[in-house]
Amino acid sequence: MENIITKYKEKGLRLTPQRIAILKYLDGNTGHPTADNIYRDIKRRYPTLSFATVYNTLQTLKEHGGIMEITIDSMRKHYDPNTTPHHHIICVDCNEIWDVFEDYSKVLRLPPHLTREVRIAGAHVDFYGLCRKCQKRKGVKM
Amino acid sequence: MENIITKYKEKGLRLTPQRIAILKYLDGNTGHPTADNIYRDIKRRYPTLSFATVYNTLQTLKEHGGIMEITIDSMRKHYDPNTTPHHHIICVDCNEIWDVFEDYSKVLRLPPHLTREVRIAGAHVDFYGLCRKCQKRKGVKM
DNA sequence: TCTAAATTTAGAATAATTATAATGTATGGA
């Protein structure tokens, strides 16, 4: 968090109250919020906050390595302030997302013809399944 | 392809010219088309085709295991008629998608606390990087 | 051929996100 603010200043980005509020909201947030989640929460304290600011800030944060954009949910983007490489699990029913801090980098090998085609920068694994709550709610035998 | 049509009939689904055209478009298609790709192509022969029909058909196909929905591209959904489990590479610049037919199921292990939280149904690996064309276009040293 | 139920269609509606242009403000230097 502190280092994100420091980074912000270093890059000549301005620290506005809205940005600070968004940074604080994201700091240590493991809930994988959407732009809408962030907007709604901060709007309470900054009633003039607009979506454009939320999206702008997320964009800048993304560009400066402050957050990860998660595409596991096809409905909307989620954001993760934890930028150490990790993976995710999504519940196909309620769309809740969990973090997976396992290092698969050694085992995710690609055949040569593909590494020739694309210079691979990284990989992330999307696990999907039904969470406990949804199993219960749907009456799945456990 | 043939078996999809057979499946369709078995499930009491009707074979309309539009559906057949969409099935044929998808059959063996390794280009990971979007709904828009499909719509534009088939519209030429069926000028009254509507997006609703494309989305409806994709939905039914998905439900009956005829296609996979790919979420690797945060901009739009892509569809893959190859439903054998496999993975993808996306070029972060041009968004072209390649198939990865490697079996990682044995190596993608999860810690126990997560398998208790979610009953895992599967996993999908998204590789990302810069493809050869885009490296060249952007003047990346190779 | 007839009919019921499924499907298609045009068009409107929704939701997420981005663009625009005017207004406001953080920040470094006088």
Add this chain to the structure above:
DNA sequence: TCCATACATTATAATTATTCTAAATTTAGA
């Protein structure tokens, strides 16, 4: 401390992908 200005924020409109609706059409089986 004050100012200028470049950067940010805002309201609003626009865009894009997708879904919904209700009416018209078509399929497939009797």
